[in-house]
Amino acid sequence: MTLSEQTKSLRTPLPWRQIKDRLAEKSFFLLSLVPILLVIAIIVALWLRTRPILEAKSITDLIFGQTWKPLKGEFGFYPFILGTFWVTTVAMLLAVPPSLLTAMYLAEYARSSTRSIMKPLLDLLAAIPSVVYGVWGLLAIVPWVEGHLKPFLTRWLGFIPLFSSENPTGYSILAGGIVLAVMVIPFIVAVTFEVMRTVPDGYREAALAVGATRWQTIKSAVIPQVLPGMIAGVVLGSSRALGETMAVLMVVGNVPMVPSSIFDPAYPLPALIANNYGEMLSIPLYDAALLGAAFMLLIIVLIFNVLSTLVLNRLTRRSMV
Amino acid sequence: MKKTHFHRRHIEESIVKTLMILSFIILAGSLGYILVTILIKGLPAMNLDMITKTPQGGFYLGKEGGILNAIIGSLYLAGGATLLAILVSLPLALYLGTYLRRTGWANIVRLAMDILWGIPSIVYGAFGFTIMLALGMRASLLAGILVLALLEFPIMTRAIEEVVRMVPRDLEQASYALGSTRLETALKVVTRQMLPGIVTAILLAFGRAIGDAASVLFVAGFSDHIPTSLFQPVASLPLAVFFQLGTPFPEVQARAYASALILTAIVLLISFGSRWLSNRLGRNIIK
Numbered sequence: 251m252t253l254s255e256q257t258k259s260l261r262t263p264l265p266w267r268q269i270k271d272r273l274a275e276k277s278f279f280l281l282s283l284v285p286i287l288l289v290i291a292i293i294v295a296l297w298l299r300t301r302p303i304l305e306a307k308s309i310t311d312l313i314f315g316q317t318w319k320p321l322k323g324e325f326g327f328y329p330f331i332l333g334t335f336w337v338t339t340v341a342m343l344l345a346v347p348p349s350l351l352t353a354m355y356l357a358e359y360a361r362s363s364t365r366s367i368m369k370p371l372l373d374l375l376a377a378i379p380s381v382v383y384g385v386w387g388l389l390a391i392v393p394w395v396e397g398h399l400k401p402f403l404t405r406w407l408g409f410i411p412l413f414s415s416e417n418p419t420g421y422s423i424l425a426g427g428i429v430l431a432v433m434v435i436p437f438i439v440a441v442t443f444e445v446m447r448t449v450p451d452g453y454r455e456a457a458l459a460v461g462a463t464r465w466q467t468i469k470s471a472v473i474p475q476v477l478p479g480m481i482a483g484v485v486l487g488s489s490r491a492l493g494e495t496m497a498v499l500m501v502v503g504n505v506p507m508v509p510s511s512i513f514d515p516a517y518p519l520p521a522l523i524a525n526n527y528g529e530m531l532s533i534p535l536y537d538a539a540l541l542g543a544a545f546m547l548l549i550i551v552l553i554f555n556v557l558s559t560l561v562l563n564r565l566t567r568r569s570m571v
Numbered sequence: 572m573k574k575t576h577f578h579r580r581h582i583e584e585s586i587v588k589t590l591m592i593l594s595f596i597i598l599a600g601s602l603g604y605i606l607v608t609i610l611i612k613g614l615p616a617m618n619l620d621m622i623t624k625t626p627q628g629g630f631y632l633g634k635e636g637g638i639l640n641a642i643i644g645s646l647y648l649a650g651g652a653t654l655l656a657i658l659v660s661l662p663l664a665l666y667l668g669t670y671l672r673r674t675g676w677a678n679i680v681r682l683a684m685d686i687l688w689g690i691p692s693i694v695y696g697a698f699g700f701t702i703m704l705a706l707g708m709r710a711s712l713l714a715g716i717l718v719l720a721l722l723e724f725p726i727m728t729r730a731i732e733e734v735v736r737m738v739p740r741d742l743e744q745a746s747y748a749l750g751s752t753r754l755e756t757a758l759k760v761v762t763r764q765m766l767p768g769i770v771t772a773i774l775l776a777f778g779r780a781i782g783d784a785a786s787v788l789f790v791a792g793f794s795d796h797i798p799t800s801l802f803q804p805v806a807s808l809p810l811a812v813f814f815q816l817g818t819p820f821p822e823v824q825a826r827a828y829a830s831a832l833i834l835t836a837i838v839l840l841i842s843f844g845s846r847w848l849s850n851r852l853g854r855n856i857i858k
Binding site: 278355368379383388563 | 580581583584587588590591592593594595597598599601602604605608609612659662663665666667670671676678679680681682683684685686687688689690691692693694695696697698700701702721725728752753754755778781782783784785788789809812813816827828831834835838839841842846
């Protein structure tokens with residue numbers, strides 16, 4: 251056997267393994283098209299089904315129209331858009347301060363033993379299904395808002411329109427906001443915690459070495475590095491809050507009106523879809539209107555997600571260098 | 572002479588620290604409050620019938636029966652969806668983590684995954700329903716499984732890829748140095764190393780699917796019977812809670828709380844189970 255023959259016989263098992271590798275790469279590539287095609291499919295399908303109503307009504311009528319009477323062919327989304335906006339805003343106002351403080355504590359103060367207790371607690375909070383949050387809201391938050399929070403706030407702050415309402419029940423924007431806040435907190439904490447961990451310890455040590463307190467270190471060395479990431483985390487959290495359906499639906503009252511106070515009931519877009527879709531499909535344009543609501547949600551969430559993901563990706567990539 | 576400097580910054584420090592601890596106490600308190608509320612309200616209506624019987628005649632008026640249909644239905648739905656999602660997620664995560672890494676294409680795929688991950692479940696439900704109508708399908712177990720799989724696979728892929736990234740680079744390079752291909756490295760080295768992480772990711776996605784109501788609301792239907800084929804409508808726990816709450820009868824509402832308790836118990840069991848499993852499996856890992 252010559253040398254070249256020898257190498258040939260050594261190489262014979264190789265090609266099949268190499269072919270397998272190439273084949274796997276090709277099929278993996280096809281698989282990686284799935285998420286991209288799926289995003290496109292969802293956008294296109296919802297768009298196609300929304301189009302009839304966009305052809306029948308002007309977009310300003312839809313967005314700023316105040317009356318919602320599907321039977322008469324009136325589809326004004328304004329109360330629902332505002333309802334979504336109010337509930338999400340209240341939730342975020344309540345959720346952001348404790349989330350950031352908890353994330354900072356986890357990332358900067360907590361010892362690893364403390365952390366190993368705190369993290370599972372947050373995971374549990376994130377694992378609770380939204381229907382269970384809804385039941386909790388119904389049993390605990392709605393009566394609390396009705397019996398304590400509302401009388402108290404109306405009494406002392408009632409002169410501000412935001413805190414006075416005719417609504418006799420506790421089913422309100424505030425109740426929805428509180429439940430939603432508890433739901434998104436673990437999420438915002440997780441994202442901001444990850445972001446804060448990307449700051450190299452050298453920065454902290456430098457600040458501590460010149461005599462800064464822990465909080466000064468966070469303020470001057472950590473936060474400036476990760477501010478965009480923290481904002482991205484909050485934006486991601488609010489896009490979660492925007493789309494949350496069941497829990498909010500159960501406590502927010504579902505009255506299609508333009509709210510003027512946090513004690514007013516509201517009717518957010520996801521609740522509108524969940525309550526009506528699949529039922530009255532025989533009414534003309536109704537189905538297109540509801541899918542239009544879904545399309546609107548999708549677009550808002552898409553914009554929020556893409557922007558915050560780009561910011562977060564830049565941050566994590568930089569930290570990996 | 573020793574002099575203690577007690578500056579404004581120290582006061583600030585203690586205020587901020589107190590606020591941080593307070594926030595965490597509020598969080599932990601909320602978790603406790605939720606669990607206690609569900610437990611106290613759910614226990615009175617809990618009995619063996621709830622988990623061993625399907626709804627009998629007049630169940631929704633307060634007569635006898637249980638929610639076995641919803642428990643089994645939810646397990647079918649989430650189980651089927653998880654199996655389907657694994658088929659896509661595991662290879663995709665391996666591809667992203669070991670083949671593509673940080674190439675441009677990988678970032679596009681990841682962006683698409685992040686978008687999917689953020690889409691609200693009600694939108695998945697609406698999308699699933701339009702597709703169902705277009706295909707002329709009826710609300711069924713199969714449709715529910717498909718929609719839940721859509722919901723699960725971005726969650727699972729992201730979680731698995733996170734684990735792939737944790738695999739030490741040296742380990743992969745050692746495998747390449749021995750002449751193995753990327754496929755062999757991915758399947759025989761990386762997968763083995765990630766096993767605990769994969770289990771956690773799968774259970775995470777399963778837990779998410781079993782608790783999701785908005786996506787199955789239109790596509791899975793609801794039924795008092797345990798389905799015997801993929802084409803029958805199926806009940807699910809979150810919807811059982813929701814529908815029972817919607818009735819005006821206190822007995823049925825009490826059962827809704829008991830159903831919520833069952834759902835919570837299942838989800839917590841999964842959460843603890845995954846922690847325990849990943850610790851146990853973690854022993855076989857090269858650190």
